[in-house]
Amino acid sequence: MTVIETEYTLKLPRTSFTPGTYTFVSDNAGKITHALSVDGPGVRDARTKDIPAGHSATVTVTLAKGTYDVYCPVDSHRQMGMNQHIRVG
Ligand SMILES: [Cu+2]
Numbered sequence: 001m002t003v004i005e006t007e008y009t010l011k012l013p014r015t016s017f018t019p020g021t022y023t024f025v026s027d028n029a030g031k032i033t034h035a036l037s038v039d040g041p042g043v044r045d046a047r048t049k050d051i052p053a054g055h056s057a058t059v060t061v062t063l064a065k066g067t068y069d070v071y072c073p074v075d076s077h078r079q080m081g082m083n084q085h086i087r088v089g
């Protein structure tokens with residue numbers, strides 16, 4: 001699934017998932033460097049490499065039942081709004 005990143009939001013196609021393995025394609029549609037991290041049950045700060053503007057990168061994670069944070073780990077972007085919760089179950 002593709003996540004669109006801009007300053008300073010993340011757009012996910014959906015926020016509800018069934019358990020399983022997923023590859024997040026992070027598409028940096030912004031003007032500065034971003035990245036994408038996933039954190040939650042069994043997943044500890046999995047992340048893409050830093051993604052320059054106009055590029056994309058992937059991170060593959062196995063999601064179990066629970067709630068996960070999907071966020072941009074660059075600087076304070078997470079606190080600036082690049083943070084979403086997804087629910088798995
Ligand atoms: Cu960012």
